[in-house]
Every structure is written in structure tokens, then in C-alpha cells.
Amino acid sequence: MYPAFLRLKDRKVVLVGGGRVAAAKLQPLLHEGARVTVVAPEIRPELEVDGVELQRRLFDERDLDGAWYVVAAAPREVNRQVLDAAERHRIFVNAVDDPANATAYAGGVVRRSSVTVAISTDGRAPALAGLLREALDAWLPVDLDAWLATADELRREWKRDGVPMEERRPALLEALNQLYESRASNSQASNSRSQTGVSLVGAGPGDPELWTVRARQRVETADLVLYDALVDAVAVRAITRGQCFCVGKRAGRASVKQDTINRLMIRAARQGKRVVRLKGGDPFVFGRGAEEALALTAAGIPFEIVPGVTAAVAAPELAGIPVTHRGVASGFLVIAGQTGEPLDAMLDPVRPNSLTLVVMMGVAGRDEIAAQLLAHHWSAETPAAIVCGVSTCDEWTWTGRLAAIASAEPPAGIAGVLVVGEVVRIREALAQAQAEPPALARAASLAEACLAGGCGGGELQAKAEGDRVKYGRS
Ligand code: SAH
Numbered sequence: 001m002y003p004a005f006l007r008l009k010d011r012k013v014v015l016v017g018g019g020r021v022a023a024a025k026l027q028p029l030l031h032e033g034a035r036v037t038v039v040a041p042e043i044r045p046e047l048e049v050d051g052v053e054l055q056r057r058l059f060d061e062r063d064l065d066g067a068w069y070v071v072a073a074a075p076r077e078v079n080r081q082v083l084d085a086a087e088r089h090r091i092f093v094n095a096v097d098d099p100a101n102a103t104a105y106a107g108g109v110v111r112r113s114s115v116t117v118a119i120s121t122d123g124r125a126p127a128l129a130g131l132l133r134e135a136l137d138a139w140l141p142v143d144l145d146a147w148l149a150t151a152d153e154l155r156r157e158w159k160r161d162g163v164p165m166e167e168r169r170p171a172l173l174e175a176l177n178q179l180y181e182s183r184a185s186n187s188q189a190s191n192s193r194s195q196t197g198v199s200l201v202g203a204g205p206g207d208p209e210l211w212t213v214r215a216r217q218r219v220e221t222a223d224l225v226l227y228d229a230l231v232d233a234v235a236v237r238a239i240t241r242g243q244c245f246c247v248g249k250r251a252g253r254a255s256v257k258q259d260t261i262n263r264l265m266i267r268a269a270r271q272g273k274r275v276v277r278l279k280g281g282d283p284f285v286f287g288r289g290a291e292e293a294l295a296l297t298a299a300g301i302p303f304e305i306v307p308g309v310t311a312a313v314a315a316p317e318l319a320g321i322p323v324t325h326r327g328v329a330s331g332f333l334v335i336a337g338q339t340g341e342p343l344d345a346m347l348d349p350v351r352p353n354s355l356t357l358v359v360m361m362g363v364a365g366r367d368e369i370a371a372q373l374l375a376h377h378w379s380a381e382t383p384a385a386i387v388c389g390v391s392t393c394d395e396w397t398w399t400g401r402l403a404a405i406a407s408a409e410p411p412a413g414i415a416g417v418l419v420v421g422e423v424v425r426i427r428e429a430l431a432q433a434q435a436e437p438p439a440l441a442r443a444a445s446l447a448e449a450c451l452a453g454g455c456g457g458g459e460l461q462a463k464a465e466g467d468r469v470k471y472g473r474s
Contacts, residue, residue, distance in 0.1 A: 001105065001122050009033035012066050016059050016082050017073030018043030021096050025071050026052070039063050040074065061085040070094070072101060099123035108133030112144040137243070138264070141180075142223055142273055150175055197301050198265050198275040200289050202282040202308015203227070205315055207391035208235035214306050215278075223273035226261060228287075230280030230415060232392075242274070258288065262295040269301045280415075282310035286336055286360055312358050315390040315417045319397045320427040323356045328422045331355040337362025337369045337418065344372075352377040356421035363388065363416040367406040373420065378402060383424035388416030399424055 013029050015022055018040030026047055029036050037053040039060075048054065055063065059078055063085075064070060070086050072079040072095040079093075079101040086093040092104035099105070108119040108129035117136055119129045141147060154175055158168055199218045204210035211219075219225060222242040227233065229248030237244050247256040247264075256264075261277070268275045283289030283305060296303045312334040316323055323332040335346045337359040352373075362369050363386060374380060380403035388396040388410050398408040402420055410416055 001120050003118065003120065005116065005118075006069065007032075008069065010035060011068040012037065014039060014063050014067045014070040015047075015073065016040065016063075016070065016078060017096075018047055018056075019073070020044065022071075022073035023047050025073055025096060029071070034069075037063065037067075059085075061088070064089045064091065067091055069104070071096065072098065076101065097126065110136045110140065112140055112142075114148055115140075115144050138224075138268060139271070141271060146179060147176055150179055197269050198277060198292075198296055198303040199306055200283045200292060200303060201276055201278050201306040202287070202289075202310070203231045203278050203280055204309040205281055205311040205318075205391050206230070206232065206389065208232050210309050210314070210391055212306065212308065215308065218274075218276050218306060219278065221274060222276040224264075224268045225276045225278055226264060227278040228280050229255070231278050236278065242276075258291065262292060262299075265292065265296065266299045266301055269296075279308070280311070281314075282308040282312075285310045285312055285334070311390065311415070311417060312360060315387045316356075316358065316385065316419045316423075318390045318395075319385065319387040320430045321385055321387070321419055321424055322426055323358060323419075323423060325423050325426055328426070329356040332358055332421075334358045334360065335362075336360055337365055339365035339368065342372070343369065344376075347372065347376045350376075353379055353382055353421070356419065356423050359418040359420070362418045363410055366408070366418055369418065370402055370405045373402060378420070382420055383422060385419040385424045385427070386410050386416055387419065389414040390416075399427060 008029065009032060011034055013034040013036050015025060015029065015036055015038045018038060019042075022038065022040065023044055023046045026036065026038070026049065030049065030052070035051075035053075037055060038047050039055040039057070041056060041058055043054055043056055059074070059082060061081075067089070069091060070082060070093045072082040072093055074082070076098055079095045079098050083093050083095065083101045083103070086103070093102055094104040094106050095102035102123060105120055105123045106118075107121070108126075110117040110119075110133055117140075119132045119136070121129045151172060154172060155168075157163075158171075163171070199222075201215045201218050202212075203215060204212075208216075216239065219236060219240050219242075222240050224242050225236055225240055225244045226247045227236055227244065229246060231248075233244070233246060245264075247261050249255040265275050265277060277283070277289075277292060279287040279289060281287060283292075284307075289305070293303060293305065313323055324330060331354075333346070333350060333355055335343065335357070337343065338361050357373075359366075359369055366386065370384075373382075380401060382402040384400060384402045384405050386396075386398045386405070386408050388394065392414075394411060394414045396411055396414065396416075398410065400408065405418065
């Protein structure tokens with residue numbers, strides 16, 4: 001495989017295929033100034049770009065007349081035809097995810113100003129190329145354009161002054177080292193305490209309007225954002241120009257291991273990147289924030305903590321349930337209720353029904369948790385609530401008796417808290433005092449926010465069912 005970079009400006013390039021894969025290939029070609037013709041029976045709207053010629057029909061060998069390069073992003077049998085035609089035209093074909101029908105391989109590419117690094121695995125392991133690409137991207141300095149400018153300038157000077165070849169390399173290294181050192185001291189002088197190292201940031205329970213001002217500012221100016229699954233990814237990506245990686249559990253995929261997250265943070269911070277570790281709620285409430293802070297301390301990386309609005313308080317609150325209320329509950333206990341774990345150590349020291357109990361990560365195990373509370377002499381009649389997906393499009397609330405908590409049917413896969421205690425009654429009182437249930441008033445603005453893009457469209461519904469409010473996308 002012979003590595004080369006192509007100058008495509010003003011040259012005809014044919015893109016065969018009109019689906020998502022083809023759409024992903026269009027921008028890089030346009031970026032290089034290629035004159036692109038798209039050929040496919042069906043072409044997605046995102047390929048309808050000014051200056052791009054569209055041919056809504058099957059590929060024909062004559063499409064390659066006058067072309068310098070062809071990208072085949074079609075079904076394999078079509079790619080095969082493209083390959084045959086390209087061979088006869090003596091041009092190279094890049095067949096996306098179809099190495100057997102390709103003669104050119106684009107590989108993984110890392111770009112930083114005018115520096116381009118491309119990785120080839122001879123077409124055998126595109127996924128490995130992708131991983132190497134990410135690794136290189138994390139490793140290369142963020143201000144590579146300054147390195148490039150320095151190297152370029154020195155090269156001209158040395159040529160002019162006739163500096164011998166063998167002296168150039170050590171001199172370049174020295175110049176770059178100076179650049180590196182001045183960057184490090186500049187960033188110490190010009191950045192406030194909060195701008196260096198890692199920010200461990202809480203993102204609240206869901207709605208980005210519940211981020212703190214500081215959280216928002218840190219995300220905006222980050223070079224790298226590592227966010228959890230409960231964080232609104234659309235909002236994160238909308239306000240930062242930094243790289244964003246989801247390190248939490250996503251549908252069907254395992255989360256990134258804690259060790260790996262620590263290593264990613266430490267490595268990026270050592271490169272001088274501003275790293276934001278963005279977590280749902282508050283970073284120190286069942287968020288492993290302190291573990292990460294300890295790992296950063298051990299590695300000598302400066303960090304700051306930006307507290308967030310914790311779902312432990314905000315979820316009941318936004319459902320109209322105060323965790324404390326004068327004369328009703330003068331304290332609250334927040335516990336983790338993962339399935340299968342006995343709660344004795346936490347429940348034994350507590351007088352039954354003496355305070356508000358908030359259980360996080362406990363919706364799936366609510367049956368077992370209720371049984372344990374009853375066994376610890378909490379009254380079966382204690383008011384209880386399940387509050388899910390607060391401040392997201394999937395908000396859902398149930399209220400009833402502790403003994404009936406197992407009969408509730410919360411939506412699957414939506415984070416929720418259990419609230420047990422007399423304070424749950426206050427929700428009803430608030431609902432009666434208002435013309436509509438407290439949460440319903442919020443539904444309209446929530447619906448607006450969701451439709452404006454936060455929740456990926458779909459028709460949002462909010463309806464009251466008895467004392468519950470249900471929101472959802474139809
Ligand atoms: N650090 C987070 C909690 C992480 S543990 C915080 O301070 O909020 C995850 C648990 O938080 C979930 O199992 C659920 O109990 C709760 N949770 C997170 N987001 C929520 C939301 N939008 N609505 C209700 N509960 C939520």
C-alpha cells in the first residue's frame with residue numbers, strides 16, 4: 001500500500017451512493033474543493049448541496065468519464081460494478097467498508113491545522129485504524145499549528161543561511177521545546193485557577209437549564225469533555241468546540257472502565273488540555289467524583305470541583321415534593337438501592353418513619369426495597385413516590401402507599417428516585433391548591449424545549465392521569 005495525499009481541487013470526483021454512508025463522505029471531498037457528482041437511484045436530502053451534481057439513477061460506467069477519483073458507498077454488487085468500471089478508466093476507487101472492491105483506502109485521519117496523519121491497516125482492520133486515530137488525536141499537541149509555523153519559519157531561515165542538515169534536527173527540537181515551555185508558563189499565567197487541569201462538573205438532573213453558570217462556562221471552553229450517559233449530549237456538543245466522548249453506559253454498550261476514564265483525563269491534562277468531566281447531578285453524589293479526584297491527586301494533576309444540582313433533591317422537588325417540611329420531616333436520608341443489596345446498615349440506625357428517605361438507583365429493585373422497609377417497621381401506609389426522568393422529555397411520576405410501590409409501572413430504562421415519607425402528601429396539597437398539577441405547568445415549556453431540538457424531535461405529549469403527569473414522545 002503506497003501512501004499518498006491527493007490534491008482534488010477542481011477535479012471531478014464521483015460519489016456512488018445516496019445514503020447516510022455517502023453523505024458522510026461528501027463533506028471531506030467538498031472541503032478539498034473537489035467537483036462532486038453523486039449517482040444513486042435515491043439520494044438523501046443532506047447530499048443536496050449547492051455545487052454538487054445529482055444523478056438520480058443507477059450507476060453507469062460513463063459516469064466516470066473525466067473523473068479522477070471515485071468513492072463507492074453503495075451496496076456491494078454496485079461497488080463491484082464501480083470497481084470494474086474504475087479499472088477500465090484507470091482511476092482509483094475507494095469503496096467504503098468494502099476493501100475487496102477498493103483500490104484506494106482512506107484510512108483513519110487525524111487533522112490539526114495543516115498537519116494530517118493518516119493510518120492504514122492495508123484495509124484489514126478499519127476499527128483498529130479508528131482506535132489508533134483517537135489515540136493519536138489525544139496525543140498530538142492542541143497548538144500544533146504553532147509548532148508547524150515555527151518549523152516552517154526555521155526551515156526557510158536555515159536554507160537561506162545554508163545551515164547544514166545535521167545541525168537542523170537538534171536545533172528544531174530545541175526550538176520546539178522552548179515553544180512547549182513558554183506555552184506551559186503562559187497558560188499558568190493567563191488561565192485562572194479553574195482553567196487548568198481537570199474540572200469535575202455536575203450537570204444536574206437533565207435539562208441543561210439546570211446546569212450552573214460555571215458548569216456551562218467550563219464546557220464552553222473545554223478542549224475535551226468526557227460525559228456520562230445521563231448528560232444531555234446534544235446540549236454539550238452544541239456549546240463546546242472541544243472533543244466530546246460519552247464514557248457512560250449507552251444502549252447495549254458497556255461503559256468505559258473507571259481506570260480508562262482516569263487515564264484519559266490525566267493524559268489530556270498533561271498535554272495542557274482543559275478537561276471537563278461532566279456527570280449527571282452532582283459529581284460527589286453516587287457519581288464516583290471523589291474517586292476521580294483522588295486519582296488526579298495521585299497523578300499530581302490540578303483539579304476543581306463544580307457542584308451540580310443533585311437528583312436526590314431536585315427530582316422530588318420538581319415533582320412537587322419537598323424533602324424537608326417544617327413539622328413533617330426535619331431531615332432526609334439519601335441512599336443507593338441497587339438491586340440485591342441489603343439496606344440493613346443504613347436502615348438499622350434510623351427510627352422508622354422519622355425522616356424522608358430518598359433512594360437513588362432503586363426503581364428496578366423497588367419491590368425488594370419496600371419489603372426491607374416494612375421489615376424495618378416502616379408503616380405500610382407511608383406515602384411514597386417514584387419520580388423518573390425529571391427535567392427530561394421522559395418525566396413520569398407515581399404516588400401511592402409504600403406497600404403498593406411494587407404495583408407501579410414506571411417506564412423502563414429511565415432514571416428515577418423513590419421517595420418515602422409524609423412529605424409526599426405535600427405534592428397532593430400543592431396540586432389541590434393549584435389549578436393544575438404542579439408539574440403540568442412546566443410541561444408546556446418542557447415540550448417547547450424538547451421540540452426545539454433537545455430531545456430529537458417527535459411529538460411531545462403531556463397529559464394528566466389522576467394525580468400523575470405523563471410526558472412522552474409519540
Ligand atoms: N450524581 C447523580 C446521581 C448518579 S446515580 C446526582 O447527583 O443526581 C444515578 C441515579 O440518579 C439514578 O439511578 C436516579 O436514581 C437518579 N437520577 C439521575 N437523574 C435523574 C432524573 N432526571 N430523574 C430522576 N432521577 C434521576
